[in-house]
Every structure is written in C-alpha cells, then in structure tokens.
Amino acid sequence: MSDEPTGEWAKAMSKAKAVDPRNGRPSWNQLAEIAEVSTSTITAMVSGGRATSATTIRKVAGALGVSPEEVSRWLGRSRPVSDPYEPPAEADLLTPRQRKALTELIRAFVSDEQDEGGGEGDAGGTPAKTPPGSGPDRLPLLAVASGDEGDEKLAREATEQARKSRQEQLDAIEEMKRKQERKRGKGGDGR
Structure with a gap:
C-alpha cells in the first residue's frame, strides 16, 4: 500500500x-x-x-x-471483533450433547445477526458466511438426530427463546431510537 x-x-x-x-x-x-x-x-x-x-x-x-x-x-466494522468467548468453568460439567446444543445456540444468535447485515465480515460490513451445518434451524436437528424426543422439545424451546430474546433486543433498540428522535424533534422546535 x-x-x-x-x-x-x-x-x-x-x-x-x-x-x-x-x-x-x-x-x-x-x-x-x-x-x-x-x-x-x-x-x-x-x-x-x-x-x-x-x-x-x-x-x-x-x-x-x-x-x-x-x-x-x-x-469501520459494524460489529467489532472482541476477545474470544470463553465459557464459564461450570461448562465442564455439561455432557457432550449439552455442549453441542449450546454451540448451536451461539451459532443461531450469530446467524441471526449476519442475516440482518450486522455479522462479522469484511471491513465494509459484509456478513461472513455462516459455517456449514449451523444456523437457527440446525439446533432442533441435533436433537432429532439424537433420537430423544425430550431433547428435541428442549432444543426447539431453546431455539424459540433465543429468537424471542433477539427480537426483544431489536425492539428495545428501535424504541430507544424513536425516543431519541422524538426528543431531538422537541428540542429543535423550542429554539
């Protein structure tokens, strides 16, 4: 350069x-x-x-x-790179199946952000590719593959909760933006 x-x-x-x-x-x-x-x-x-x-x-x-x-x-990245995620020490107590489910849950969160254009990609904000076999619909498939109906139900509930939590966060951010805009509009009218 x-x-x-x-x-x-x-x-x-x-x-x-x-x-x-x-x-x-x-x-x-x-x-x-x-x-x-x-x-x-x-x-x-x-x-x-x-x-x-x-x-x-x-x-x-x-x-x-x-x-x-x-x-x-x-x-100018829209989503900064931070230090690597390290699970808490208690994660050692999880079974391999539980660890795999948590890994998929994390991937679902990241996949949702990438779909919205806020993923970790190049400096211009282009979303990175989602790893093969990951994404928000992958978690229940792990449970289905295990053959345990209880795991399937738990995985589906966890995935749905993750989606709801993400949407609640996005809704809260939008509400804060609207409040800021209204506040700016009122401040500009009184001058």
Missing part, C-alpha cells in the same frame, strides 16, 4: 515501533511483520479489499497493543 498510515493507525504504529527503519515513519510492512501476517493482508484489511478474519484483527491489535474492538472501530 503506497498510502502512509494516518490518524489513530499512525499513532498506534509509532508507539508499537511498526515504523520504517530508514525514515522512522509508520509502515504497513513493519506492522505486517510484527503481526505475523502478510503485507497484502494488511493492505486488504485497511482498504476493505476483502474479508478480514477475526484472527487477523486480533493479531494486528496485539501487535499494536490495542484492543480488537479498537482496530474494528478504525476499520
């Missing part, structure tokens, strides 16, 4: 010593070397030329000494 880093990128790169040794200016090449990714990956990430993985964003964030959320913000 011929364009020199500017703004927050340049500040973080200077602080992290991701600079050209010849002139001391922030360098995409040096950042790529420190982050252990290719320069073309950095170039594509910054320019929005192709999808950037969460792993790459984490590597770049680590090299710069900033959070993955900060790098996501600089890239």
Whole structure:
C-alpha cells in the first residue's frame, strides 16, 4: 500500500515501533511483520479489499497493543471483533450433547445477526458466511438426530427463546431510537 498510515493507525504504529527503519515513519510492512501476517493482508484489511478474519484483527491489535474492538472501530466494522468467548468453568460439567446444543445456540444468535447485515465480515460490513451445518434451524436437528424426543422439545424451546430474546433486543433498540428522535424533534422546535 503506497498510502502512509494516518490518524489513530499512525499513532498506534509509532508507539508499537511498526515504523520504517530508514525514515522512522509508520509502515504497513513493519506492522505486517510484527503481526505475523502478510503485507497484502494488511493492505486488504485497511482498504476493505476483502474479508478480514477475526484472527487477523486480533493479531494486528496485539501487535499494536490495542484492543480488537479498537482496530474494528478504525476499520469501520459494524460489529467489532472482541476477545474470544470463553465459557464459564461450570461448562465442564455439561455432557457432550449439552455442549453441542449450546454451540448451536451461539451459532443461531450469530446467524441471526449476519442475516440482518450486522455479522462479522469484511471491513465494509459484509456478513461472513455462516459455517456449514449451523444456523437457527440446525439446533432442533441435533436433537432429532439424537433420537430423544425430550431433547428435541428442549432444543426447539431453546431455539424459540433465543429468537424471542433477539427480537426483544431489536425492539428495545428501535424504541430507544424513536425516543431519541422524538426528543431531538422537541428540542429543535423550542429554539
């Protein structure tokens, strides 16, 4: 990339010593070397030329000494990449079937967000592909495959609850936006 880093990128790169040794200016090449990714990956990430993985964003964030959320913000991602999810210690007490069901539930949440355009994709907000065999309808299929009617019912209920919870969140966000708009409208009329 011929364009020199500017703004927050340049500040973080200077602080992290991701600079050209010849002139001391922030360098995409040096950042790529420190982050252990290719320069073309950095170039594509910054320019929005192709999808950037969460792993790459984490590597770049680590090299710069900033959070993955900060790098996501600089890239203009609609949904920031955060640190990897770690289940609570009690998850060790779950059966393999229960773990699989929770994994599918998490995928259902992510799939719903991706369908709405807020998924984790490239810097331009393009949704990433949903992993094969995942999605909101996959959870009940696991229970059906187990052959246990109780598991099937539980899985269907969990999936439905996840969808309802997601919709409740979206409804609450929309209501907050409407209230803010009404408040702005009233504030503008009284001047």
